[in-house]
Amino acid sequence: MRNKKYAYQYHLMLLPVMAFLLVFHIFPVFGTVIAFEKFMPAKGIFGSEWVGLKFFQQMLSMSNSWRIFRNTVIIAVWKIVMNLLVPICFSILLNEITHTWFKRLSQTIIYLPHFMSWVVLAIPIMNIFSYDGVVNGLVKVLGGEPVMFLASNTWFRPILIITDVWKEFGFGTIVYLAAITGIDPALYEAAVIDGANRGQRMWHVTLPGMLPTIVLLATRSLGNVLNAGFDQIFNMYIPAVYETSDIIDTYVYRAGLLDMNYSLSTAVGFMKSVISIVLILTSNRLAWKYAGYRIF
């Protein structure tokens, strides 16, 4: 090969990339050993006392460890399922729209929230669900009693899920719509000739055409079973709803940076990483097996 002697240029290009990854990704991975130490910042990673699995035992014996694990999985799984179903339904509906301008306008609007951060959306959402907000205004008009939605352990979790779907369904819709565009129009024509009505065409042509994309996104979302959405919850929760919305990531933050319980926080984060890696590898394998797609 002619370009062999220039291989040093490739190495040079990758040098800064690897340097950054080494310092900011790989060092911290090894820094995880502080989960097995009684870490004191003054003594450093190498000087702190080794305590083995002490903090893992403490984690398992904590009264709220089951709570944060359960909250994480419940919230994440609900979000995953709803973020699959709603965009599938919506993209099928959107595909039935024949006025191009209407379709385009709708697409433009629905995926706008995807690009806004939870920090910025938290305040508008809290305004809307607040005691004197728009939603409670509607409740009063309908003759109900206003509800403290954001301080209620009954309501807070559904609100997290609904607002997350609200933010993300547009993004999913666009992905599915791209899949629908790839369906051969001849299939629709054939279905019409065979006498299929609109519903039958959606069910027997559109949906099967989307199936590979659905399978792909479903398997890939498996890796997110422990990601319940730190940004959203962190910016919206209050102590009154920790019972139903405190998740692993928010706990890691509070234990580590607010309570300065460095080792415990790292131990909890480490457990999460281990489970997540298993999930990601599984999802990668499934995606390869069922959708012929892989990242690595």
Added chain:
Amino acid sequence: MVESKKLSSRIVERLIYFTVAFFSLLCLLPLLNTLALSFSSSTMAASGTVSFWPKQFTLAAYKAIVDEGQFFRSFAISVERVILGGSINFVMMVLAAFPLSHTEKAFKGRNAYMYVLIFTMLFHGGLIPTYIVVNKVGLMNSIWALVLPGAVPVWNCILLMNFFRSLPDELEEAAYIDGAVPVQILIRIYLPVSLPSLATVILFSVVGHWNEFFSGLIYINYNKNYPLATYISTLVDSVKDLNMITDPEEIERIMKVSERNMSSAKIFVSLIPILCVYPFLQRYFVKGIVMGSVKG
């Protein structure tokens, strides 16, 4: 169609249009509410009667945030961060994607580098170890703490690498025959032909930097040096307070100082840059999603 459509079919069609319109509108409502609040007088905004149209229209909130100073200080810090972070991300992505887009045969060692990237995607150091590293490297309280830890966006590197791999090999072969070296090939050939894909990954990284609030919260100790997203996240606390109290008089008292119209105006101004790049995002981002799937 020769025959006129059946009545039921037309009703279904109306229903579909209505549903799509309803959900699209739903995506805008929180933003309209924010906009309406920001243009309302502070008493009206605090009274909780503003829904989607300003009451007692005034620009007072916007004047107040100009006078306050801190908001635009943070805005400027965010702009600086986006420019710095975006450029660093761009350089790193290109430097990583180009060499890695070659086969192991053409670039010996490519797979080893690839394993490093995959390692960093799978294993994360977690909050505290990363914090310790950033602290040790001496980045605390500097803008570099916001851009260097995320200097290499691994996922986007892989997207771009996949795109480079989809380019015909002849491009590179021809350049070699003409006597070009890899750096020249990258700058003169690869970059110009992949402008749309580059635009996609750059936009992702710019929007990501604009929206990211957490590193500002943990790495910057002085509120006056917060980037905008972090500054906004500090406003959330006063809104949260409102949801912790049930006593109506207490709510009224807090409402008066909560300056709902001010926070709404701040939210809206912070969204303006996103709205400005949104048309470009829209153009490129479906492409960006599809891009990752070529030659997996």
